[in-house]
Amino acid sequence: MATVLAIETSCDETAVAIVNNRLLRSSIIASQIPVHSRYGGVVPEVASRQHLETINEAIAQAMEQAQLDWGEIDGIAATCAPGLVGALLVGLTAAKTLAMLHNKPFLGVHHLEGHIYATYLSEPKLEPPFLSLLVSGGHTSLIYVNDCGDYKTLGETRDDAAGEAFDKVARLLQLGYPGGPIIDRLAQQGNPQAFSLPEGKVSLPSGGYHPYDASFSGLKTAVLRLVQQLEKQQQPVPVKDVAASFQDTVARSLTKRAIACALNYGLDTIAVGGGVAANSGLRQHLQTAAAAHNLRVLFPPLKFCTDNAAMIGCAAADHLNRGHTSPLTLSVQSRLGLTDVMQLYH
Numbered sequence: 001m002a003t004v005l006a007i008e009t010s011c012d013e014t015a016v017a018i019v020n021n022r023l024l025r026s027s028i029i030a031s032q033i034p035v036h037s038r039y040g041g042v043v044p045e046v047a048s049r050q051h052l053e054t055i056n057e058a059i060a061q062a063m064e065q066a067q068l069d070w071g072e073i074d075g076i077a078a079t080c081a082p083g084l085v086g087a088l089l090v091g092l093t094a095a096k097t098l099a100m101l102h103n104k105p106f107l108g109v110h111h112l113e114g115h116i117y118a119t120y121l122s123e124p125k126l127e128p129p130f131l132s133l134l135v136s137g138g139h140t141s142l143i144y145v146n147d148c149g150d151y152k153t154l155g156e157t158r159d160d161a162a163g164e165a166f167d168k169v170a171r172l173l174q175l176g177y178p179g180g181p182i183i184d185r186l187a188q189q190g191n192p193q194a195f196s197l198p199e200g201k202v203s204l205p206s207g208g209y210h211p212y213d214a215s216f217s218g219l220k221t222a223v224l225r226l227v228q229q230l231e232k233q234q235q236p237v238p239v240k241d242v243a244a245s246f247q248d249t250v251a252r253s254l255t256k257r258a259i260a261c262a263l264n265y266g267l268d269t270i271a272v273g274g275g276v277a278a279n280s281g282l283r284q285h286l287q288t289a290a291a292a293h294n295l296r297v298l299f300p301p302l303k304f305c306t307d308n309a310a311m312i313g314c315a316a317a318d319h320l321n322r323g324h325t326s327p328l329t330l331s332v333q334s335r336l337g338l339t340d341v342m343q344l345y346h
Contacts (some may be wrong), residue, residue, distance in 0.1 A: 002074040002320040005062065005098070006313030007055070009091030010083025010111050011137075012042045013306065014054040016062040018073070019313030021321070022124040026065035027303075027310045028058045037177045041167065048086035055094050062309075070102045075325070077316030080108035080344065081333035082138070088332035096328055107316040108326040110341045111307075115273035116145060117318070118300040118311035123271075126298065131267045133258045135282070136274030137163035137178075140254075141338070142212050142261050145271070148318045149342045154261055155212025158202050162250055162276045165216035169223050169246055173239055183243045184279050190244030192281075197222050197249045212261050214253055219246070251281040255289050262295055271298045278305040319345060 001021035008015040012032040018025040032050045036042045063069075078095030080088060092108065099106035116132045131154075132143040140162045142155035160168065163180055170179025175186070200215030223246055230237050262270050270290060276282060277299055290297040304311055319325075324345035336343075 002317045003068070003072060004075045004077050004107070004313045004316045004320060005059070005073050006109070006309045006316055007059070007078040007091040007095050008114070008307055008309040008312045009051045009055070009087050010079045011087060011307060012036055012047050012050075013308070014051050014058050015307060015309035016055075016058040017309035017313045018062055018066040018068060019310060019317050021317050022120045022314055024121055024310050025068065026062045027308060028061045028065065029308055030054045030058055033178065040171060040177050042084070044084045044086055047084060048090060051087055051090035055090055059094070059098075073102070073104060075105040075107055075316060075320045076102070077107040077109050077312055079111050079114065079312050080326075080330055081110055081336035083111055083332070083334065085332055085334050092330070092332055100328070105320060105325040106328055106330075107319055107324070108330045108344045109312045109316050109319075110336060110338060110344065111312075112139060112141070112338045113149075113151075113315045113341055114311040116143065116271065117315040118273050118304040118308070119271040119298050120314050121304055121310055122301055123298055126269070126271070129267060130269035130271055131258065131262045131265065133254065133270055133272045134274050135162045135254060135272065135276035137161060137167065139274065140214055140216075142258060143338060144265060144267075148322060149324070149345075151338050151341065153337075153339060154265070155210070155214065155257055157214045157216060159215055159217035160220060162214075162216060162254065163274070165220050165250065166276070168220050172224055172227060173237070173242065175239070180275060180279065183247055184281065186240045187244040187247040187281060190238070190240030190242070192244040192248035194238065194241035195226060195245040197226075197245055199249055199253045211264070212257050214257060216250065219249055247279065247281040251279065251285040254282060255285040258286065259289050259293060259295065263293060268294075269296045269298065273300060273305070275306045278302050
């Protein structure tokens with residue numbers, strides 16, 4: 001089974017990991033949150049410069065932690081899409097350089113495929129088919145996982161991603177960045193029934209609503225109007241109750257769609273990935289609903305919910321085991337559909 005050194009620099013974490021098939025040998029993550037929090041969000045140019053300053057040390061630490069030499073590494077991988085172009089270039093260039101220097105196969109990995117593979121790190125015996133619920137700052141999708149590199153998108157957000165909505169509502173409530181963990185912490189102290197907020201629905205041309213697609217822009221606007229109304233009436237904004245009501249609405253929306261999708265497609269397992277997979281409200285709602293329908297829900301450990309290189313290495317190892325490699329001419333892409341993932345490989 002392949003042992004892969006993987007690099008992840010798609011946004012604001014500089015991460016390097018070594019994975020043997022589905023066994024993690026080392027994982028280094030250098031977060032840039034303290035740097036970007038002063039700006040209220042990720043600044044692409046700043047992120048790229050931070051990756052440049054951190055990448056070499058992260059690679060050295062990953063090798064030292066795994067206690068391996070380069071002769072024991074079978075392949076070098078890096079996230080190549082989607083993400084911030086400048087940030088992706090740092091990781092991809094480092095991976096290509098290592099691959100040429102040590103004469104190893106190179107693999108470019110799709111970031112969302114990595115989030116799917118995060119579950120394999122804690123559930124190494126998991127096998128397709130299953131439903132993947134990907135919820136992060138940039139993506140919210142329901143994916144039918146048929147095999148390595150074989151995916152079908154069944155539902156997705158039509159506007160804001162779930163994590164993006166958390167960040168925007170946190171900014172609205174002046175809570176800081178990143179918004180997800182802050183809202184989650186406050187929501188646990190608030191009343192989720194304090195305010196009735198609209199669950200976004202996506203209309204179909206033929207009438208009715210799409211069963212799996214989601215929308216969070218309207219929910220974000222509803223929170224804005226609620227806060228404006230309270231301020232106009234000179235009432236204090238009950239931040240904990242607003243956070244709890246907002247989080248509960250998002251969790252119910254995602255849960256309803258994921259459960260319906262799994263049942264309609266005859267899938268008995270839902271694997272959740274992405275930063276919002278760490279949200280306590282989503283975990284509680286989804287686990288309760290799944291148990292009522294005899295479905296299995298798998299959440300990766302919290303350390304594998306946010307961006308990390310372990311999930312990238314796990315995906316790359318599976319591709320390498322199947323003989324898939326990428327050309328050294330592979331470039332980065334800010335956008336690339338998950339269903340196009342096999343375009344990355346020979």
